[in-house]
Amino acid sequence: MTTAAPTTTEQELDRVLAAAAAAFTELADTTAEARARALRRVADALDTAAAELVPLANRETNLPVQPRLFAELGRTTFQLRLLAETIMEGGYLEVTLDSPDSDWPAGGRQDVRRMLRPIGPVVNFAATNFPFAFSVAGGDTAAALAAGCPVVVKANPGHPELSERTASIVSAALTGAGLPAGSFALVHGEEIGRAALVDPRVKAGTFTGSPAGGRALFDLACSRPEPVPFYAEMGSVNPAFVTPAAAESRARDIAEGYLESFTLGMGQFCTKPGLLFVPDGGGFEAPLVEALASRPAGRLLNDRIAAGYARTRSALAGHPAVTVLHEGADSVAGPAPTLLATSAADLLANPSDLTTECFGPTSMLVRYTSSDELLACARAFTGELTATVHGEGDDDVAARLVADLSGRVGRVLWNGWPTGVAVTYAMHHGGPYPAATSALHTSVGTTSLRRFLRPVAYQNMPQRLLPEVLRDGNPLGVPRRVDGVLIAPR
Amino acid sequence: MTTAAPTTTEQELDRVLAAAAAAFTELADTTAEARARALRRVADALDTAAAELVPLANRETNLPVQPRLFAELGRTTFQLRLLAETIMEGGYLEVTLDSPDSDWPAGGRQDVRRMLRPIGPVVNFAATNFPFAFSVAGGDTAAALAAGCPVVVKANPGHPELSERTASIVSAALTGAGLPAGSFALVHGEEIGRAALVDPRVKAGTFTGSPAGGRALFDLACSRPEPVPFYAEMGSVNPAFVTPAAAESRARDIAEGYLESFTLGMGQFCTKPGLLFVPDGGGFEAPLVEALASRPAGRLLNDRIAAGYARTRSALAGHPAVTVLHEGADSVAGPAPTLLATSAADLLANPSDLTTECFGPTSMLVRYTSSDELLACARAFTGELTATVHGEGDDDVAARLVADLSGRVGRVLWNGWPTGVAVTYAMHHGGPYPAATSALHTSVGTTSLRRFLRPVAYQNMPQRLLPEVLRDGNPLGVPRRVDGVLIAPR
Numbered sequence: 001m002t003t004a005a006p007t008t009t010e011q012e013l014d015r016v017l018a019a020a021a022a023a024f025t026e027l028a029d030t031t032a033e034a035r036a037r038a039l040r041r042v043a044d045a046l047d048t049a050a051a052e053l054v055p056l057a058n059r060e061t062n063l064p065v066q067p068r069l070f071a072e073l074g075r076t077t078f079q080l081r082l083l084a085e086t087i088m089e090g091g092y093l094e095v096t097l098d099s100p101d102s103d104w105p106a107g108g109r110q111d112v113r114r115m116l117r118p119i120g121p122v123v124n125f126a127a128t129n130f131p132f133a134f135s136v137a138g139g140d141t142a143a144a145l146a147a148g149c150p151v152v153v154k155a156n157p158g159h160p161e162l163s164e165r166t167a168s169i170v171s172a173a174l175t176g177a178g179l180p181a182g183s184f185a186l187v188h189g190e191e192i193g194r195a196a197l198v199d200p201r202v203k204a205g206t207f208t209g210s211p212a213g214g215r216a217l218f219d220l221a222c223s224r225p226e227p228v229p230f231y232a233e234m235g236s237v238n239p240a241f242v243t244p245a246a247a248e249s250r251a252r253d254i255a256e257g258y259l260e261s262f263t264l265g266m267g268q269f270c271t272k273p274g275l276l277f278v279p280d281g282g283g284f285e286a287p288l289v290e291a292l293a294s295r296p297a298g299r300l301l302n303d304r305i306a307a308g309y310a311r312t313r314s315a316l317a318g319h320p321a322v323t324v325l326h327e328g329a330d331s332v333a334g335p336a337p338t339l340l341a342t343s344a345a346d347l348l349a350n351p352s353d354l355t356t357e358c359f360g361p362t363s364m365l366v367r368y369t370s371s372d373e374l375l376a377c378a379r380a381f382t383g384e385l386t387a388t389v390h391g392e393g394d395d396d397v398a399a400r401l402v403a404d405l406s407g408r409v410g411r412v413l414w415n416g417w418p419t420g421v422a423v424t425y426a427m428h429h430g431g432p433y434p435a436a437t438s439a440l441h442t443s444v445g446t447t448s449l450r451r452f453l454r455p456v457a458y459q460n461m462p463q464r465l466l467p468e469v470l471r472d473g474n475p476l477g478v479p480r481r482v483d484g485v486l487i488a489p490r
Numbered sequence: 491m492t493t494a495a496p497t498t499t500e501q502e503l504d505r506v507l508a509a510a511a512a513a514f515t516e517l518a519d520t521t522a523e524a525r526a527r528a529l530r531r532v533a534d535a536l537d538t539a540a541a542e543l544v545p546l547a548n549r550e551t552n553l554p555v556q557p558r559l560f561a562e563l564g565r566t567t568f569q570l571r572l573l574a575e576t577i578m579e580g581g582y583l584e585v586t587l588d589s590p591d592s593d594w595p596a597g598g599r600q601d602v603r604r605m606l607r608p609i610g611p612v613v614n615f616a617a618t619n620f621p622f623a624f625s626v627a628g629g630d631t632a633a634a635l636a637a638g639c640p641v642v643v644k645a646n647p648g649h650p651e652l653s654e655r656t657a658s659i660v661s662a663a664l665t666g667a668g669l670p671a672g673s674f675a676l677v678h679g680e681e682i683g684r685a686a687l688v689d690p691r692v693k694a695g696t697f698t699g700s701p702a703g704g705r706a707l708f709d710l711a712c713s714r715p716e717p718v719p720f721y722a723e724m725g726s727v728n729p730a731f732v733t734p735a736a737a738e739s740r741a742r743d744i745a746e747g748y749l750e751s752f753t754l755g756m757g758q759f760c761t762k763p764g765l766l767f768v769p770d771g772g773g774f775e776a777p778l779v780e781a782l783a784s785r786p787a788g789r790l791l792n793d794r795i796a797a798g799y800a801r802t803r804s805a806l807a808g809h810p811a812v813t814v815l816h817e818g819a820d821s822v823a824g825p826a827p828t829l830l831a832t833s834a835a836d837l838l839a840n841p842s843d844l845t846t847e848c849f850g851p852t853s854m855l856v857r858y859t860s861s862d863e864l865l866a867c868a869r870a871f872t873g874e875l876t877a878t879v880h881g882e883g884d885d886d887v888a889a890r891l892v893a894d895l896s897g898r899v900g901r902v903l904w905n906g907w908p909t910g911v912a913v914t915y916a917m918h919h920g921g922p923y924p925a926a927t928s929a930l931h932t933s934v935g936t937t938s939l940r941r942f943l944r945p946v947a948y949q950n951m952p953q954r955l956l957p958e959v960l961r962d963g964n965p966l967g968v969p970r971r972v973d974g975v976l977i978a979p980r
Contacts (some may be wrong), residue, residue, distance in 0.1 A: 028897060038696050075596035096916040096937070106913060109891060114916040114937075117896065119929060167913065222712035226873070226923045229930065261930040289886065383716070393952070402948075402955045408520060411947040414955070416600070425974045426586040426604040428947035431783035433716045439609060439944040440719065446974075447586070447604075447945070454929040455937070456950050457901040457918035458892075462883070465892045465904070479976045484936075486581050486969045 008187040013195055018318075019182025020150040020178045021120040021201040026062065026180045027147050028118050032476075034388030035146060036084035038177035043077035043084075045164070045173040046137060053165060053477070057131045060159035062299035062334075070266065076132040079139055079423045083146040086446040090478025092116070092147075093364070093452070095469055097283070097482045113470040116453035118148030119229075120203025123196045125217065126156040126163065126207035128301050129268045131358075132180075135159065136166040136186060139444055140206035140231075145174075147452035154193035158302045163188075167409045193217075198224055204452060207232040208270070208443065211357075211434050218437045226485035231451050232437040233430065236385035237274035237357045238418045241374060241401050244315050245392040246415075247282040254288045254390050259295075263337045266298045267361035268305070269416040271386055271429075274357055277344065277377055280367040285325055288339055288365075292326040297336040300360060306334060313338055313347050316364065316466050319353055321346035328361065337361035344368035351380045383432035383439075384409040388420035410435060410442070498677040503685055509672025510611040510640040511691040516670045518608050518638050520957075522966075526574035528667035533567035533574075535663040536627060536656070538626045543655060547621045550649035552789035552824075558755065559622070566622040568628055569913045571632035576936040580765060580968025582606070582637075582943070585959055588590070601950050601962040606943035607636030607826060609719075610693025613686045613709065616646040616653065617698035618791050619758045619878050625649065626656040626676060629913075629934055630696035632720075635664075637942035642692070644683035647793045653678075683707075692782050694942060698760070698933065699720040700849075701924050708927045721941050722927040723920065724869040727764035727847045728908045732892050735882040736905075737772040744880050745777045748853070750783075751907035753827045756788045757851035759793070761876055761908040761919075764847055766863045767834065767867055770857035775815055778829055778855075780818040787826040790850055796824060799850030803828055806854065809843055811836035816853065827851035834858035834867050857906045861887045865894065873922035873929075874899040876908035899927060 002375045008016075027035075046053065054069045063069050086092055096114040122144040126451045127134035134140070134154050144151045155163035167186035174183050187196060197205050197220050205228065207214050214232030221230035242254055262273050269447065278284045300306040311379050313335075317324050321342050328336030340362065347354045347366050354364070368374045380400055387405040389412065391398025406412050410431030421429050427445035436443075458466055469476045477489045498506075517525075521938055544559045553559050567685050576582055612634040617624035622645065624630070626643050647651035652659040657676035664673050687695050687710050695711050695718065697704050704722030711720035732744055752763050762938040768774045790796040803825075807828065811832050818826030827907045827910050830852065837844045844854070848965060858864045871877065877895040881888025896902050900921030911919050916937035926933075931941045947958055959966045967979045 027896070029893075078595040085974075089974070089976075091971070094937070098914045098916040104912065104914070105568040107561065107910060109912045111916050112901075112912070112914060112916040114918050126522075218717065219712070221708070222717070227708065227712070227927060228923075229928070381880065399955055402951065403519075403861075406946050406957075407515070408947070410945065411602075411949060412951065413949040414951045416950050420597060422588075422594065422599045422602070424588045424594070424599050424602060425971055426588040426602040426947060428604050428945040430945065432944070434719075436902075437717060438719065440940075442945055447584070454922070455894050455900065455918040455920065455932055457916060458896070459901060459903040460906050461892065461902065461904045465889055467896075478979075481581070481915055484579070486579075486976075486978040487967075488978040 006164065007190045008189050008192045010195065013187055013192050016185040016187060017121065017142060017196065017199050017201045018150055020152055020185065023150045023180035023182030024120055027150055027183055028149060030179065032087040032090065032273040034178060036088050036147060038174050038179045039080045039084040039142065041148060041177040042170050043080040044072065044167045047077050049169055050398065051375045053162065053441045055368070056165060057159060060162050061301050063131070065456065072130060072132045073422060076126040076137055079133070081144045082423055082446060083449070086449065087146050090469065090476060093469060093478060095478055095480040097470070097480060099137045099483055112457050113461065113466060114457040115467060115470055116410065116456055117456045119452050119454050121150045121152060121201055122204045122206065122452060123152045123154060123202050125154045125205065125209065127205040128156050128158040131159045131162050134208045136163050137170050139448060143448040144452045145183065147449050149452045152196055153186045154196060155186055155188045159319055159451065160188065186356040194220060197221055199236060200226060202228065204228050205230040206443070210234065212369060214437060226425055230437055231441055232441065233270065234359050234434055234436065235359070235444045236386060236431065236435045237242050237355050238271055238386045239275045239277065239381060240273045240388035240390065241378060243392065243395050243397040244279050244371060245395045245397070246390040247279045249392060251283045252287055255284050257417050259288060259291055261419045262363040263295060263361050264419050266300055268359060269419050271421060273363060273388060273418060274356065275364050275366055277368055277374055280369050284365060289326045292328070292337055292339055295328070295337045297329065297331040297333045297432060299334040305359065309335065312358040313354060313360065313362045316340055316358055316362065321350055321354065322364070325365065335361060342366055348376060348380060355380065358373040360364045375400055378404050381408050383435045385429060385431045385435045386411045386413060388413040408432065417453050446449045496654060496678045498679050498682045498686065503677055503682050505673040506642055506677060507611065507686065507689050507691045510642055510675065513640045513670035513672030514610055517640055517673055520669065522577040522580065524668060525638060528664050528669045529570045529574040529632065529636060531667040532627060532663040533570040533661050533757055535659045536563065537567050539659055543652065544654045546655060547649060550652050551621050551791050553621070562620060562622045564811055565913060566616050566627055569623070569657060570632045572936060573632050573939070576759060576856045577636050578940065580959065580966060583959060583968060585968055585970040587960070587970060589973055602947050603951065603956060604945055604947040605957060607946045609942050609944050611640045611642065611691055612696060612942060613644060613683070613692050615643045615644045615683060615695065615699065618646050618648040618795060621649045621652055624698045627660050629938060633938040634942045635673065637939050639942045641684055643676045644686060645676055645678045648778055649965055650678065653732045665911060684710060687711055691718060692718065694718050695720040696933070700724065705780040719941065720927055721931055721933065723760065723848070723933045724761040724924055724926060725847050726921065726925045727845050728761055728874060728876045728878070728879035729765045729767065729871060730763045730880065731767045731868060732880040733882065733885050733887040734769050735885045735887070736880040737769045739882060741773040742777055745774050747907055749781055750776060752853040753785060753851050754909050756790055758849060759909050761911060763853060763878060763908060765845065765854050765856055767856045767858055767864055768857050769974055774855060779801045779816045782827055782829055784831045785818070785827050787819065787821040787823045789824040795849065799825065799848065800906050802846060802848040803850065803852045806846065806852065811840060811844065812854070815855065826853060830854040834863045838866060838870060845870065865890055868894050871898050875919060875921045875925045876901045876903060878903040878908055879905065880905055889941055898922065
């Protein structure tokens with residue numbers, strides 16, 4: 001069953017943006033408590049609607065209801081609640097107070113009080129592959145609202161009905177909690193998304209998707225008369241490196257973990273390990289090929305994703321430096337997992353061809369013949385969301401890999417797998433370009449708030465005109481840096 | 491006396507960038523202690539060379555030796571020392587630790603440890619108007635080095651000899667303190683500066699100067715195959731608003747403060763108040779015109795600045811909506827301060843003409859006829875470094891101005907003047923575009939470090955492979971957020 005894609009007209013977009021701009025004035029001055037209450041109300045409403053939303057998501061994305069979609073909705077509502085808790089704690093405001101000091105070097109110091117304030121309306125381009133967690137009510141929306149920024153979501157065309165339904169639940173919950181009506185809206189259409197991004201009322205953009213799509217929007221955002229930050233998370237090949245020592249002691253375990261990780265969710269994660277570097281003759285191939293024989297085919301998210309996957313898989317499999325270890329048979333249901341192989345020498349000779357992300361259940365073994373070659377391969381990567389090292393206790397090769405990769409990626413994992421990005425305080429989901437357009441920020445975890453905040457300093461301001469959080473006596477009990485000393489409330 | 495401008499060849503630039511890239515690997519892993527020692531050594535060396543550097547700066551910039559240039563050098567070396575102290579304290583690393591927790595919602599939580607790490611080599615386009623504090627050894631250089639990033643300074647053509655001399659002192663001090671040789675370099679030439687900015691080895695850029703220059707470089711940085719952040723501080727008109735209540739009680743004091751502020755340093759500060767909003771007939775004009783009669787002419791920084799100033803002043807003075815209250819007589823020494831006037835209605839009708847920054851000793855009174863008109867004028871500004879409000883204790887107009895302006899500028903001042911940007915913990919020198927290309931960051935104060943840092947997370951990493959600052963037991967005694975709780979060391 002196909003439904004006509006909903007469309008948003010330019011007039012509707014104009015009304016949405018006018019409402020967002022009007023809401024911002026009010027939203028910027030709401031208390032953290034009011035916004036936290038609203039975020040929790042959204043979370044509760046989405047949880048309550050799970051039995052309706054999950055089947056809808058399943059129908060539009062082919063993702064399994066259990067465990068995937070229920071778990072993803074749970075992650076989404078947890079994220080809203082964790083951000084609510086984060087803004088209540090207040091450390092994200094980076095409150096910093098200087099007291100007046102005429103002896104301060106270089107001319108004395110005034111009473112200056114600094115905090116972070118919301119940047120303005122944000123347009124969020126929703127992802128295909130997480131219809132809850134990176135879509136209408138996903139991380140970018142949650143973080144922008146938590147920060148105090150109105151959000152206009154540009155719906156992903158892969159799940160329009162779910163987007164509509166989610167949006168109406170979010171809108172009702174937010175207005176029910178007392179936030180201004182323009183705080184949230186959903187729009188549809190590629191051209192409308194671009195029009196929103198270049199509108200002067202929009203002050204930042206977010207995106208999760210392909211490098212081509214992300215870069216095109218980034219270029220738009222930068223070329224505006226008033227450029228705005230555009231936080232695009234554009235995927236990654238997520239190389240995993242197995243040292244000789246680890247291969248010797250745990251080849252079979254590593255192979256099993258790798259297979260689970262690259263086939264999870266039919267390989268449709270931006271953290272899927274796309275390359276596994278293994279010693280030549282290290283015993284990885286036989287168990288992997290054997291296990292793959294019984295791996296079922298499965299549906300990809302939609303026809304567009306399936307076509308893109310087939311194209312990239314063919315290009316990789318047909319590359320003269322690549323051999324096909326196991327070709328997953330395509331059925332009516334979709335493709336089964338495919339395993340390719342190449343050599344480290346070939347990868348070093350063709351890095352741009354062979355480190356291409358293949359979004360779907362294909363990955364590639366890269367056989368290396370020496371530790372130096374392995375280390376050289378690590379240096380072929382310049383911007384990845386993650387890199388994984390499998391090593392042993394006193395493994396010098398592993399140590400050198402970790403040291404080098406930490407300069408090239410957002411997250412370095414030890415003896416694990418990059419899929420599964422927990423929503424926590426310390427999580428970083430981002431990395432140098434082309435993993436993301438800004439290496440400075442994360443799209444997952446509590447510090448994702450920082451993308452939507454800018455500093456404002458108040459100099460010699462009377463108490464009554466200061467935001468409450470900056471007033472004497474720390475009335476909101478937030479962490480503050482006072483004359484250089486960080487003070488954490490008990 | 492003119493000296494031939496030094497030039498850097500493309501081959502020299504290539505060597506400089508190769509050395510910077512090589513140095514980065516080492517510099518990124520230096521201890522905060524090593525970098526702090528190096529910054530202090532630079533500060534000491536510059537202080538020691540004051541008697542040589544200050545006259546050189548005076549000869550190349552026409553700025554007075556006393557108090558200005560000695561004070562500016564003092565600010566510069568203080569800045570280096572304050573950043574040394576800041577990195578020793580360690581809060582800037584934003585260390586965040588998650589302990590493993592299988593009960594954590596949405597799938598459990600691993601051991602993840604996050605910190606900020608240096609982004610890579612930075613090219614710093616030095617300013618004209620602060621030959622010490624925003625030039626070779628200025629704030630951008632100090633912050634990037636403190637963060638662990640090698641710096642390539644593109645010399646400002648206004649003070650080439652001082653730049654060379656400063657650079658050799660900085661280089662000697664850094665290598666004397668044990669930092670790698672490629673940690674710092676100076677290059678000359680506009681084309682060479684652009685070549686540096688688009689080189690893949692450079693990972694960020696900084697700039698202090700004109701909107702046209704900053705935007706052109708920002709566009710270059712964004713259009714690279716790998717875009718990099720470009721932090722341009724591009725000046726501001728810094729409107730100051732006098733409420734009816736303040737005008738009634740303190741017109742003469744305000745006029746005096748305004749005159750001092752807009753003529754300080756011959757008006758060559760990016761925080762110079764370029765517009766003063768006063769009630770029509772509020773008694774500001776007579777005392778200002780009287781005081782201006784005895785104000786001396788003075789030399790501007792150089793011929794290029796003087797020509798730009800003359801051009802902008804003429805355009806403003808010749809605008810049909812502007813009257814000249816006092817035209818500063820130009821002498822062989824240079825221009826004397828000029829005071830213009832317009833009406834709020836005219837400003838609202840011609841905002842782009844009449845809110846143009848005039849870099850030099852010219853400012854404009856804007857006469858308003860009602861509080862509503864004054865508030866409408868505040869809304870004409872979208873991106874300013876500062877805005878100033880002169881109000882009284884229970885002044886409702888002032889309260890509304892402060893609330894509105896805090897959404898439009900980087901720093902809001904009360905009953906003061908924006909010139910004089912102290913180097914402190916809470917200072918914010920930046921603002922929405924066009925004051926700066928990134929509203930998220932400051933170029934003055936200790937938080938200026940954040941521009942050169944990106945998050946890296948380590949998952950399940952063995953202790954021995956973690957950066958020391960992330961290890962169990964907090965061996966470096968830095969502030970850390972552990973399982974969501976901020977812990978400040980005593």
